[in-house]
Amino acid sequence: MCLSDRGLFSGYTAGPFYDEMFSAQGCARSHYARLFEKLGVMAPTQFEDRRKHADLSFLLQGITFTVYSDGRGTERLFPFDLIPRILPQAEWARIEAGLSQRVVALNLFLQDVYGKQLILKDRKIPSSLVYSCRHFRREMIGLEVPHGIYTHVCGIDLVRDSSTGEFLVLEDNVRTPSGISYVLENRLVMTRTFPEAFQEHEVLPVNHYPAELSRILRTLSPRTDPDAQIVLLTPGIHNSAYFEHSFLAQQMGIELVEGRDLIVDGVVVYMKTIYGLKRVDVIYRRVDDDFLDPLCFRSDSMLGVPGLMGAYRAGNVALANTPGNGVADDKAIYAYVPTLIHYYLGEDPILRSVETYLCDRSDHLSHVLSNLPSLVVKSVGESGGYGMLMGPSAAHAEIEAFREKILADPRNFIAQPIVPLSVVPSYDSAARCMAGRHVDLRPYCLYDGQEVTIVPGGLTRVALQAGSLVVNSSQGGGSKDTWILRGEC
Amino acid sequence: MNRFHLLHATEFIYDGPVYESYNEVRLRPIHDDRQSCLSFRLITSPASRGSSYKDGYGNWIHVTSILAPHRRLRIEAESVVLVHEAPVPEPGSMPLSGLDAVRADLLEEHFDWLAPSAYVPYLPEIAEISKTAEAGCDGTVAGFAETASDFIHNSFVYQKGATHVNSSVRDSLALRAGVCQDFAHLLLGVVRMRGLPARYVSGYIVSGSATAGTKQEEVIGGQASHAWAEVFLPGSGWIGFDPTLGKPIGLRHIRVAYGRDYGDVPPVRGVYKGRAGQSLSVDVRFRPALDDSGHEQIAEAKSESDHSGGSIPERPQQHSQQ
Amino acid sequence: MLSRIADSLFWLARYIGRAEDTARILDVTFHTLLEQAPQPHGVRWEPILSMAGEETLFRQLYTEPAAHNVFEFLAFNPDNPSSIMQCITKARENARTIRDRISREMWEDLNSLYLTLGRFDPQEETAAGPHRFCGRVIFGSHRFHGVSDATLPHDEGWDFLRVGWALERAEMTARLVDVQYRNLLALTSAGGTPDNHQWMAVLKSVGAYEAYHRQYHAPIDPARVAEMLILNPQHPRSIRFCVTEMQTSLRAISNTAPGSYANEAERLTGKVLERLRYSRIDEILDDGLHPYLTGLIHQFNTIGEVIARTYFYYAGVA
Structure with a gap:
């Protein structure tokens, strides 16, 4: 089954990048063959109809995120592309093993740096690097966390390198990763929009995520009370991920609370109900460390709960994820994750990382400064595609401005070669045709202290601008449903 | 005692x-x-x-x-x-020139006590004081810390109300004045920039009238709450210096808390x-x-x-x- | 149930109710004005503005109370906190903060109302007249009631919604009767003759016109209109009916048996209801309708505050 004037795909070429759907010869890869057959015969108008239907469905449900670029938040749809990202199960199995290994190692690292600090004493990673991480929380040192779990929920960003076809880890997100609601909603909308495609493919389900998360949260409860009260703490309606917070709370059947709904009396957390105070046992918090407890962290925070860390320290409430996790997803620490995997697990990393230059190492710095136009430079503590320089597409002035920034604060920057991301055919609604667009993949990993559970697939983010490598929703990215096909290799 | x-x-x-x-x-x-x-x-x-x-x-x-x-x-x-009696530097203190060899190790061991902090950023004016102290001292780390402390004591004016609780060393450098908190911050900056770990001490100084059997002495500013700094001298350990009083730490200094700067304590x-x-x-x-x-x-x-x-x-x- | 959620449900209902009431009054007044022969003492717009409590703001924003200005102000103006669009926006904001606690259908219904109304072009609508827009608002409010009734568990949350609806309606009916009665009486004493159209407008604006005729089989009479809107036990917009609803819901929340009260909100509601039950319209008119209604509005405000203190705000443990 090859590309040759097939309706929707007429004029489609993969370009110089790894195409997830078509081989270099322009033939559909075996795990895409049936879908290609189906879409190939579809008239563009028919496809357009389904696309509109899907968009309307997102709009009516209010599945939006908030952008604050204009100073007064605007709700926007996270664009959804109807062509799924398909991976065969065998390839997924390797990804899954690699992610599990990574999550366990990151958790052991967090236990260690906030505990005995053996890895620092053994000089495997500079303690100055750890202590200088913006998100390293001295308040967490020596604090015993429930079951020793730090990384309850991780979102690890993967990219496929076009030059090798191999999946690489691009970034770890172990603080409060978001996006899982899009995975679940995308699947729902997809099954409604293309029901027939699901009849022909055995797509591994994803909808057990809320139940699994809820189970893990329940095991954290300090009280064995069957009525253990679990809540999701949100910064509120103005947060860009608010939809996800309310979605997850509803799916898990737990209370969605804001900081002002909670109160600490002594070292016990309560929520304010119409019938008085009710004790809270577990908080799945989607509020950043900085804002979690104004007594302990930023005193100007109005989103948090004063005294919360005291209750946590006393073991009367569990928090997920654990405060202080940001040290593990610092982009400079990222360069050491292979070391962590060796150190804690005695294993080789299953998934490779992208080569990374640390600007506070003088040998790396000189390399970075002389190769800025070919590198991507990232600010270590940022996420969401902010504070980045994309060398190849940046203007001279922008590069020079970044050079100044790097020299002023080298510890704050790392640089990596540009990874030529793979592409997946995506619908270009302006040109009304299919075009290859770059994608990444963020699987969501849940850790209960024993095992890592990963819902098959994850969020495929797609850079909808032609040629763009930036997939973040805040930077014009969209998403796709991700299918792992049972039995396909 | x-x-x-x-x-x-x-x-x-x-x-x-x-x-x-x-x-x-x-x-x-x-x-x-x-x-x-x-x-x-x-x-x-x-x-x-x-x-x-x-x-x-x-x-x-x-x-x-x-x-x-x-x-x-x-x-x-x-x-x-x-x-109890406060410790004093061991005789034969390490020469300042020896610091370079242990710089990396000290940073690994004492990152928090060496890194710039919110109240104590690294500033050229502080490096200047550091140079002056180095030139005027006996060339040992202990001598350097003591000279730096004395220099701050003599060059800055103790002035109640000159600064406020959120002032960083920038303010006291500009005013050439401050209170004990600022004096302690200045000393932290001076020794840290030379590569010596140092920590902020929040505590009390007991006025002479409260110490039985000793002669009445005036406590500067009439304040009981006090702050000074402890410097890590390789070979001797943590030694306190009081740039506000300009005198050695004695039996009237009571320590309450340690931090990178006032903000921690x-x-x-x-x-x-x-x-x-x-x-x-x-x-x-x-x-x-x-x-x-x-x-x-x-x-x-x-x-x-x-x-x-x-x-x-x-x-x-x-x-x-x- | 979290206090904040109860608070949001209560206000969600109030804002929807407020949008509907404003739409009704706007629509009816506009069409009454159309049918009215030009006369110096005819129905005017000012009372409507004073009913919405935004007369001062209006004068700051517009030069004259012309129909299109009033419509624009009450329906769309983002600077008017009581404009219909603002009420719907606030209702949706409240719903959004609790969308995990209301049914998916309720959220989607309200969100779609918000999106639909947002597509109306203020200039085009102002030219076309309020009927289409107001009709959509009134229908949207009714549909939201229906969707809520059919999809939300009838637990405390449902009762807070009902309290919000009932309190908003009771207050709005009181304001409507107060303002219109004064207006029409002033007209009479000034030598004008308020005709049936104007009293019909009052009844129509609360959807009680047909019910009035079934009840009284008689020409429209100001005292009867007042009786219908204040004391009628069956009409869903009469004050007595609304206060009965409030009492039922408040008791359901605290699980209190009839004949007793568990908190100040219930005591005050019960007190108001007893007065409504045992009053006759001629007594009320003799004592003065205006002070009577002003008193009621004041008590509704107090009840709202007491409900908030009892259930919504936590001010330290004793």
């Missing part, structure tokens, strides 16, 4: 009702081989539920919470402390709800706990809305919907 009974009262008066008030209190004197904290008691009025823990630097932190509306909050810390820091302003007064009293001659002398230092109370930012009240 000196033995003191210490009463530190902090009182907030609000001009309206406040509620859901939480405070972190760092008032429990350090207990180690140089100082014994024989007893400690913390009382709040209105009564509060509390908890306590030891932070990563070994300081005791007490957390109080008062939910019901109140217009006044009094926090009283009472302790009995035994102060304010005696009382908290948040509350309610639209109300506040005024603060702090009252610290000492007496020799066991006076051989049977006399009881009380030294008193009183200050209003001063450094020692810490900053209490207001958390604006949440709005009800209308």
Whole structure:
């Protein structure tokens, strides 16, 4: 089954990048063959109809995120592309093993740096690097966390390198990763929009995520009370991920609370109900460390709960994820994750990382400064595609401005070669045709202290601008449903 | 050896009702081989539920919470402390030139005590003082720290009210003046920039009248709450320097908490709800706990809305919907 | 149930109710004005503005109370906190903060109302007249009631919604009768003759016109209109009916048996209801309708505050 004037795909070429759907010869890869057959015969108008239907469905449900670029938040749809990202199960199995290994190692690292600090004493990673991480929380040192779990929920960003076809880890997100609601909603909308495609493919389900998360949260409860009260703490309606917070709370059947709904009396957390105070046992918090407890962290925070860390320290409430996790997803620490995997697990990393230059190492710095136009430079503590320089597409002035920034604060920057991301055919609604667009993949990993559970697939983010490598929703990215096909290799 | 009974009262008066008030209190004197904290008691009025823990630097932190509306909050810390002889640098202290060889190791061991901090950024003016101190000292790390401390003592004017509780060294450098907090911060900057780890010490200085058998001496500024710095001298360990007094650390310095700078160790820091302003007064009293001659002398230092109370930012009240 | 959620449900209902009431009054007044022969003492717009409590703001924003200005102000103006669009926006904001606690259908219904109304072009609508827009608002409010009734568990949350609806309606009916009665009486004493159209407008604006005729089989009479809107036990917009609803819901929340009360909100509601039950319209008119209604509005405000204190705000433990 090859590309040759097939309706929707007429004029489609993969370009110089790894195409997830078509081989270099322009033939559909075996795990895409049936879908290609189906879409190939579809008239563009028919496809357009389904696309509109899907968009309307997102709009009516209010599945939006908030952008604050204009100073007064605007709700926007996270664009959804109807062509799924398909991976065969065998390839997924390797990804899954690699992610599990990574999550366990990151958790052991967090236990260690906030505990005995053996890895620092053994000089495997500079303690100055750890202590200088913006998100390293001295308040967490020596604090015993429930079951020793730090990384309850991780979102690890993967990219496929076009030059090798191999999946690489691009970034770890172990603080409060978001996006899982899009995975679940995308699947729902997809099954409604293309029901027939699901009849022909055995797509591994994803909808057990809320139940699994809820189970893990329940095991954290300090009280064995069957009525253990679990809540999701949100910064509120103005947060860009608010939809996800309310979605997850509803799916898990737990209370969605804001900081002002909670109160600490002594070292016990309560929520304010119409019938008085009710004790809270577990908080799945989607509020950043900085804002979690104004007594302990930023005193100007109005989103948090004063005294919360005291209750946590006393073991009367569990928090997920654990405060202080940001040290593990610092982009400079990222360069050491292979070391962590060796150190804690005695294993080789299953998934490779992208080569990374640390600007506070003088040998790396000189390399970075002389190769800025070919590198991507990232600010270590940022996420969401902010504070980045994309060398190849940046203007001279922008590069020079970044050079100044790097020299002023080298510890704050790392640089990596540009990874030529793979592409997946995506619908270009302006040109009304299919075009290859770059994608990444963020699987969501849940850790209960024993095992890592990963819902098959994850969020495929797609850079909808032609040629763009930036997939973040805040930077014009969209998403796709991700299918792992049972039995396909 | 000196033995003191210490009463530190902090009182907030609000001009309206406040509620859901939480405070972190760092008032429990350090207990180690140089100082014994024989007893400690913390009382709040209105009564509060509390908890306590030891932070990563070994300081005791007490957390109080008062939910019901109140217009006044009094926090009283009472302790009995035994102060032993302070250590002095070992003779034959390491030469300053030897620091370069251990620079990387010191950074690995003492990152927090070497890195620039919010109150103590690395500034060219501080590097200047460091150079001056280096030129004027005997070439050892101990001599350098002492010279730096003396230099700050002699070049800056102790001036109550010159700076405020949130002032960084930038302010005192500009004014060439400050209070003990600023003097301590300056010394931290000077020695850190030369590669010596140093930590901020929050504590008390007991005025002469409270030490039995010693001659009445004036405590600068009449303040009991005090701050100075301890410098890590390779070969000797942590040695205290008091750039405010310009004298060695002695039996009248009581240590309460260690931090990178003042920001880590304010005696009382908290948040509350309610639209109300506040005024603060702090009252610290000492007496020799066991006076051989049977006399009881009380030294008193009183200050209003001063450094020692810490900053209490207001958390604006949440709005009800209308 | 979290206090904040109860608070949001209560206000969600109030804002929807407020939008509907404003739409009704706007629509009816506009069409009454159309049918009215030009006369110096005819129905005017000012009372409507004073009913919405935004007369001062209106004068700051517009030069004259012309129909299109009033419509624009009450329907769309984002600077008017009581404009229909603002009420719907606030209702949706409240719903959004609790969308995990309301049914998916309720959220989607309200969100789609918000999106639909947002597509109306203020200029085009102002030219076309309020009927289409107001009709959509009134229908949207009714549909939201229906969707809520059919999809939300009838637990405390449902009762807070009902309290919000009932309190908003009771207050709005009181304001409507107060303002219109004064207006029409002033007209009479000034020598004008308020005709049936104007009293019909009052009844129509609360959807009680047909019910009035079934009840009284008689020509429209101001005292009867007042009786219908204040004391009628069956009509869903009469004050007595609404207060009965409030009492039922408040008791359901606290699980209190009839004949007793568990908190101040219930005591005050019960007191108001007893007065409504045992009053006759001629007594009320003799004592003065205006002070009577002003008193009621004041008590409704107090009840709203007491409900908030009892259930929504936590002010420290005793």
